[in-house]
Amino acid sequence: MKKVIFAAMALGLPVMAGEPAPIVTPAPVPSCPLTLEVAGVYKSAAKEMLNVGPAKEIDVMGADVTLVKPICGKSAVTLRFGYNFGDEAQRGVYYGTEEVDVHSFYLMPGYRYTYALTEKTSLYGAVNAGIANTSVKYKYDDAAGIVKDHDSDWGFIGTVELGVRYQLCEKTELFAAYEFTANYAKPDGCDEQTYNGVRVGVGFKF
Numbered sequence: 001m002k003k004v005i006f007a008a009m010a011l012g013l014p015v016m017a018g019e020p021a022p023i024v025t026p027a028p029v030p031s032c033p034l035t036l037e038v039a040g041v042y043k044s045a046a047k048e049m050l051n052v053g054p055a056k057e058i059d060v061m062g063a064d065v066t067l068v069k070p071i072c073g074k075s076a077v078t079l080r081f082g083y084n085f086g087d088e089a090q091r092g093v094y095y096g097t098e099e100v101d102v103h104s105f106y107l108m109p110g111y112r113y114t115y116a117l118t119e120k121t122s123l124y125g126a127v128n129a130g131i132a133n134t135s136v137k138y139k140y141d142d143a144a145g146i147v148k149d150h151d152s153d154w155g156f157i158g159t160v161e162l163g164v165r166y167q168l169c170e171k172t173e174l175f176a177a178y179e180f181t182a183n184y185a186k187p188d189g190c191d192e193q194t195y196n197g198v199r200v201g202v203g204f205k206f
Contacts, residue, residue, distance in 0.1 A: 035068040035173075039201030043181060046194045049100060049136065058102050060086035060195070068112065078110040080128055097143025100145065104183065106132035106157045114143075120167040124177075125160075130132070132157035134185035155192070157187030161199065173203045 034139040041064060043059035064082030071077055082105070110128030117123060135152035163177025181195040 033070075033205040034204050035203045037066040037068060037175070037201055037203040039064050039066070039175075039199050041082065041084065041179070041197055041199050043195035043197035045086075046196060047191055049102060049190045049193065050117050050138075050189055051193065056088055056090065058086045058088045058100060060084040060102060060104065062104075064199075073076075074183065076112045076114065078112055078126065078128065080106075080108045080110065080130075082106050082108075095141055099139045099141075101137040103135045103137075104132055104185070106130060106183075108157060108159065110159075111175075114165070123192045124163050124165060124175075126163075127158070127160055129156070129158040131150070131155070132183050132185045134183060134187060134189055134190075136187040137190070149189075151187035151189070153185045153187045153190075157181065157183045157185070163199070163205070171205045173205075174201075176200045176202060 006062050012166040017103050034081060042061045049058045062084035064080050066078050066080040068076050084104045087101045108128040108130030110126055112124055112126040114122050114124040133152060133154050138149040159179050159181045161177050161179045163175050165173050165175045167173045177199045179197040179199050181197060184192045188194055
Protein backbone atom coordinates (compact mmCIF):
# COMPACT_ATOMS: atom_id res chain seq x y z
CA MET A 1 0.00 0.00 0.00
CA LYS A 2 2.85 2.39 0.82
CA LYS A 3 4.42 1.70 -2.58
CA VAL A 4 1.20 2.76 -4.34
CA ILE A 5 1.03 6.00 -2.34
CA PHE A 6 4.69 6.84 -3.01
CA ALA A 7 4.23 6.17 -6.73
CA ALA A 8 1.20 8.47 -6.89
CA MET A 9 3.10 11.23 -5.07
CA ALA A 10 6.04 10.85 -7.45
CA LEU A 11 3.79 11.25 -10.48
CA GLY A 12 2.27 14.39 -9.00
CA LEU A 13 5.58 16.06 -8.10
CA PRO A 14 5.93 18.16 -11.35
CA VAL A 15 2.50 19.70 -10.80
CA MET A 16 3.09 20.23 -7.11
CA ALA A 17 6.46 21.79 -7.89
CA GLY A 18 4.78 24.51 -9.92
CA GLU A 19 5.05 23.13 -13.47
CA PRO A 20 1.81 23.85 -15.41
CA ALA A 21 -0.19 20.89 -16.62
CA PRO A 22 -0.41 20.64 -20.44
CA ILE A 23 -3.61 22.07 -21.96
CA VAL A 24 -5.03 20.25 -24.97
CA THR A 25 -7.08 22.42 -27.35
CA PRO A 26 -9.28 20.93 -30.08
CA ALA A 27 -8.30 21.53 -33.69
CA PRO A 28 -10.26 24.36 -35.32
CA VAL A 29 -13.19 23.30 -37.47
CA PRO A 30 -12.86 24.63 -41.03
CA SER A 31 -15.49 27.20 -41.97
CA CYS A 32 -17.84 26.20 -44.80
CA PRO A 33 -20.54 28.88 -44.85
CA LEU A 34 -23.67 28.53 -46.94
CA THR A 35 -24.25 31.19 -49.58
CA LEU A 36 -27.66 32.36 -50.78
CA GLU A 37 -27.60 33.95 -54.24
CA VAL A 38 -30.32 36.18 -55.67
CA ALA A 39 -30.00 36.89 -59.40
CA GLY A 40 -31.72 38.56 -62.31
CA VAL A 41 -31.62 36.61 -65.58
CA TYR A 42 -32.03 37.50 -69.26
CA LYS A 43 -32.02 34.73 -71.89
CA SER A 44 -31.90 35.19 -75.65
CA ALA A 45 -33.74 32.41 -77.50
CA ALA A 46 -31.83 30.46 -80.15
CA LYS A 47 -34.93 28.68 -81.56
CA GLU A 48 -38.51 29.49 -82.47
CA MET A 49 -40.99 28.67 -79.72
CA LEU A 50 -43.80 27.27 -81.89
CA ASN A 51 -43.29 24.51 -84.46
CA VAL A 52 -46.20 25.77 -86.59
CA GLY A 53 -47.04 29.19 -87.99
CA PRO A 54 -44.81 32.27 -88.24
CA ALA A 55 -43.94 32.58 -84.51
CA LYS A 56 -40.51 34.07 -83.73
CA GLU A 57 -37.87 33.28 -81.12
CA ILE A 58 -39.13 34.44 -77.73
CA ASP A 59 -36.55 35.86 -75.31
CA VAL A 60 -37.26 35.47 -71.60
CA MET A 61 -36.27 37.25 -68.40
CA GLY A 62 -36.75 36.47 -64.75
CA ALA A 63 -35.03 35.69 -61.47
CA ASP A 64 -33.61 32.80 -59.50
CA VAL A 65 -32.38 31.96 -56.01
CA THR A 66 -29.49 29.54 -55.49
CA LEU A 67 -28.22 27.87 -52.32
CA VAL A 68 -24.46 27.11 -52.46
CA LYS A 69 -22.81 24.60 -50.09
CA PRO A 70 -19.00 24.11 -50.20
CA ILE A 71 -18.03 20.43 -50.00
CA CYS A 72 -14.23 20.42 -50.24
CA GLY A 73 -11.55 22.80 -51.44
CA LYS A 74 -12.78 24.63 -54.53
CA SER A 75 -15.91 22.52 -55.10
CA ALA A 76 -19.50 23.18 -54.06
CA VAL A 77 -22.96 21.74 -54.61
CA THR A 78 -25.90 24.01 -55.47
CA LEU A 79 -29.69 24.02 -55.55
CA ARG A 80 -31.47 26.58 -57.76
CA PHE A 81 -35.11 27.60 -58.15
CA GLY A 82 -36.03 30.08 -60.87
CA TYR A 83 -38.80 31.67 -62.94
CA ASN A 84 -38.69 33.09 -66.50
CA PHE A 85 -41.27 35.01 -68.55
CA GLY A 86 -41.38 36.09 -72.18
CA ASP A 87 -43.92 37.22 -74.76
CA GLU A 88 -44.09 38.04 -78.44
CA ALA A 89 -46.81 39.79 -80.46
CA GLN A 90 -46.90 40.03 -84.26
CA ARG A 91 -49.36 42.23 -86.08
CA GLY A 92 -50.46 41.67 -89.65
CA VAL A 93 -50.23 37.87 -89.42
CA TYR A 94 -52.97 36.64 -91.79
CA TYR A 95 -54.68 40.05 -91.28
CA GLY A 96 -54.73 39.61 -87.52
CA THR A 97 -52.53 39.70 -84.43
CA GLU A 98 -50.72 36.68 -83.00
CA GLU A 99 -49.53 36.75 -79.37
CA VAL A 100 -47.57 34.10 -77.44
CA ASP A 101 -46.81 34.22 -73.67
CA VAL A 102 -44.29 31.87 -72.06
CA HIS A 103 -43.89 31.07 -68.34
CA SER A 104 -41.27 28.65 -66.96
CA PHE A 105 -40.45 27.40 -63.47
CA TYR A 106 -37.45 25.18 -62.78
CA LEU A 107 -35.61 23.40 -59.96
CA MET A 108 -32.01 22.28 -60.53
CA PRO A 109 -29.31 20.78 -58.30
CA GLY A 110 -25.78 21.34 -59.58
CA TYR A 111 -22.01 21.33 -59.13
CA ARG A 112 -19.67 24.36 -59.07
CA TYR A 113 -15.89 24.77 -59.23
CA THR A 114 -14.28 28.07 -58.16
CA TYR A 115 -10.76 29.32 -58.91
CA ALA A 116 -9.40 32.34 -57.01
CA LEU A 117 -7.67 35.05 -59.07
CA THR A 118 -7.01 37.47 -56.21
CA GLU A 119 -8.02 37.76 -52.57
CA LYS A 120 -11.43 39.14 -53.60
CA THR A 121 -11.93 38.04 -57.21
CA SER A 122 -12.59 34.53 -58.51
CA LEU A 123 -13.80 32.68 -61.59
CA TYR A 124 -16.25 29.79 -61.49
CA GLY A 125 -17.77 27.17 -63.74
CA ALA A 126 -20.96 25.23 -63.01
CA VAL A 127 -23.33 22.65 -64.42
CA ASN A 128 -26.96 22.31 -63.32
CA ALA A 129 -29.64 19.79 -64.29
CA GLY A 130 -33.20 19.27 -63.11
CA ILE A 131 -36.85 19.62 -64.04
CA ALA A 132 -38.84 22.49 -65.55
CA ASN A 133 -42.48 23.30 -66.16
CA THR A 134 -43.20 25.48 -69.19
CA SER A 135 -46.61 27.03 -69.87
CA VAL A 136 -47.48 28.64 -73.23
CA LYS A 137 -50.55 30.80 -73.88
CA TYR A 138 -51.49 31.47 -77.51
CA LYS A 139 -53.92 34.11 -78.78
CA TYR A 140 -54.90 34.98 -82.35
CA ASP A 141 -57.19 37.97 -82.96
CA ASP A 142 -58.66 39.04 -86.32
CA ALA A 143 -61.90 40.33 -87.80
CA ALA A 144 -63.50 36.88 -87.55
CA GLY A 145 -62.95 36.60 -83.80
CA ILE A 146 -60.44 35.47 -81.21
CA VAL A 147 -58.77 32.07 -80.97
CA LYS A 148 -57.05 31.08 -77.69
CA ASP A 149 -55.06 28.05 -76.63
CA HIS A 150 -53.06 27.10 -73.56
CA ASP A 151 -50.89 24.11 -72.68
CA SER A 152 -48.05 23.23 -70.29
CA ASP A 153 -45.52 20.43 -69.97
CA TRP A 154 -42.82 19.08 -67.64
CA GLY A 155 -39.37 18.25 -68.96
CA PHE A 156 -35.64 18.08 -68.38
CA ILE A 157 -33.66 21.33 -68.11
CA GLY A 158 -29.89 21.79 -67.99
CA THR A 159 -27.48 24.74 -67.86
CA VAL A 160 -23.77 25.41 -68.23
CA GLU A 161 -22.52 28.53 -66.47
CA LEU A 162 -19.24 30.51 -66.52
CA GLY A 163 -18.89 33.51 -64.24
CA VAL A 164 -16.82 35.91 -62.16
CA ARG A 165 -17.31 36.82 -58.50
CA TYR A 166 -16.16 39.82 -56.47
CA GLN A 167 -16.24 39.91 -52.65
CA LEU A 168 -17.55 43.22 -51.35
CA CYS A 169 -17.11 42.32 -47.68
CA GLU A 170 -16.87 39.23 -45.49
CA LYS A 171 -20.53 38.24 -45.98
CA THR A 172 -21.47 39.75 -49.35
CA GLU A 173 -20.32 39.25 -52.95
CA LEU A 174 -21.36 40.26 -56.46
CA PHE A 175 -21.35 37.97 -59.49
CA ALA A 176 -22.00 38.00 -63.23
CA ALA A 177 -22.11 34.98 -65.53
CA TYR A 178 -22.83 33.69 -69.03
CA GLU A 179 -25.36 30.84 -69.02
CA PHE A 180 -26.37 28.38 -71.75
CA THR A 181 -29.75 26.72 -71.14
CA ALA A 182 -31.53 23.78 -72.79
CA ASN A 183 -35.18 23.32 -71.78
CA TYR A 184 -36.93 20.15 -73.02
CA ALA A 185 -40.39 20.90 -71.61
CA LYS A 186 -42.58 21.03 -74.76
CA PRO A 187 -46.21 22.16 -74.49
CA ASP A 188 -48.44 21.13 -77.40
CA GLY A 189 -47.30 22.80 -80.62
CA CYS A 190 -43.94 23.90 -79.18
CA ASP A 191 -40.31 22.86 -79.59
CA GLU A 192 -37.62 22.39 -76.96
CA GLN A 193 -35.79 25.65 -76.32
CA THR A 194 -32.14 26.72 -76.09
CA TYR A 195 -30.96 30.07 -74.76
CA ASN A 196 -27.81 32.17 -74.39
CA GLY A 197 -28.21 34.19 -71.22
CA VAL A 198 -26.72 36.55 -68.67
CA ARG A 199 -27.09 36.06 -64.92
CA VAL A 200 -26.21 38.93 -62.52
CA GLY A 201 -26.78 39.18 -58.79
CA VAL A 202 -25.58 39.22 -55.20
CA GLY A 203 -24.62 36.46 -52.75
CA PHE A 204 -25.01 36.47 -48.97
CA LYS A 205 -22.98 34.13 -46.73
CA PHE A 206 -24.40 32.87 -43.45
